[in-house]
Amino acid sequence: MTVLIKKAAPVFGVLLVLYLLAYGAGYLSGKQDWVKYQDLQDSPVLKFSRNLEYNIPGYSHLLKRYKGWHDNCRTAYLFQKNAWGMGTLIFINNFFVANPTMMVRALFVLPIGMTIMGKFFQGVVFAQAPMAGRMLPVFIMEFGGYFLTIGAVLTLVFWTLFPRRFTFTTRREAVRGGLKILGLAVLLSGVGILAGSILETRLILSFFQPI
Numbered sequence: 242m243t244v245l246i247k248k249a250a251p252v253f254g255v256l257l258v259l260y261l262l263a264y265g266a267g268y269l270s271g272k273q274d275w276v277k278y279q280d281l282q283d284s285p286v287l288k289f290s291r292n293l294e295y296n297i298p299g300y301s302h303l304l305k306r307y308k309g310w311h312d313n314c315r316t317a318y319l320f321q322k323n324a325w326g327m328g329t330l331i332f333i334n335n336f337f338v339a340n341p342t343m344m345v346r347a348l349f350v351l352p353i354g355m356t357i358m359g360k361f362f363q364g365v366v367f368a369q370a371p372m373a374g375r376m377l378p379v380f381i382m383e384f385g386g387y388f389l390t391i392g393a394v395l396t397l398v399f400w401t402l403f404p405r406r407f408t409f410t411t412r413r414e415a416v417r418g419g420l421k422i423l424g425l426a427v428l429l430s431g432v433g434i435l436a437g438s439i440l441e442t443r444l445i446l447s448f449f450q451p452i
Contacts, residue, residue, distance in 0.1 A: 242425070245418045248407050252399055253392040260388065263357045267364020278365045287362055290355035294342060307338065319445070328442035335383060336434045340427075343387050347394035356391070379444060382437030386430035393419075393426030 270276045281287060295301040311334060318327040347353055367377070397419030400407050404415035 242421065245422055248400075248418070249392070249396045249422050252396045256388070256392050256395060259357055260360050263360035264364040264367075267361035267366075268368045269364075270361075271365035271368025276365055278362065278369050281362050281365060286355060286358050290359055293346075293355070322446055324442055324446055327445065328438050331441050332435055332438040335386070335438060336431055340387060340390055340430060340434065344390050344394045347391045348398060350395065350398060353391065353395070376441075376444065379437050379441045382433045382440060386433035386437065389426040389430045389433070390423070393423040396422050 271278065294304055311330065314326070314330050317323075318330060343356070346356060363380075367380075397416070400409065400415040400419045401412060404410075404412045407415065409415040409418065
């Protein structure tokens with residue numbers, strides 16, 4: 242596994258650099274007031290990225306049903322101040338819905354470009370939005386989880402397409418190695434997303450504490 246991790250390092254490294262550049266550029270642009278996050282929310286690229294899965298026939302219907310169920314549960318848990326229910330709901334949404342969505346986007350490679358645009362937007366939000374600093378620990382945990390699975394899927398894709406370049410003797414060996422990296426990434430991302438879900442639940446419910 243150590244050898245596979247070393248082989249995967251270049252893919253994860255390039256992805257990390259792209260993310261950091263996008264966040265940094267967004268944060269700088271927000272701090273300098275070159276852009277406003279409220280305006281960016283309505284940009285065609287971000288709108289298309291947010292609604293990409295809703296444009297897939299069949300799958301879009303499932304997503305809309307899930308979103309309706311999710312929103313109803315979230316409202317009920319907030320009124321009940323149900324920390325266990327809220328934390329479970331956040332984890333289900335982030336690990337079993339958002340995480341696989343990011344993995345599918347990474348599988349086709351090109352949609353990751355829109356994800357990087359989303360990181361620019363998040364950088365602007367952290368620079369301008371009130372209370373954004375309180376979300377930083379949550380963001381780090383959840384970002385880490387998504388980053389691992391996206392990087393692992395990209396690794397699997399590039400190893401499968403270019404096995405010789407990554408010093409695999411056969412394509413089958415490259416695929417097996419990529420699946421091992423993906424399995425490890427999913428496991429570690431679950432830990433990060435779980436921690437982020439707990440922190441996010443505490444933060445959300447703290448807004449509803451009596452003054």
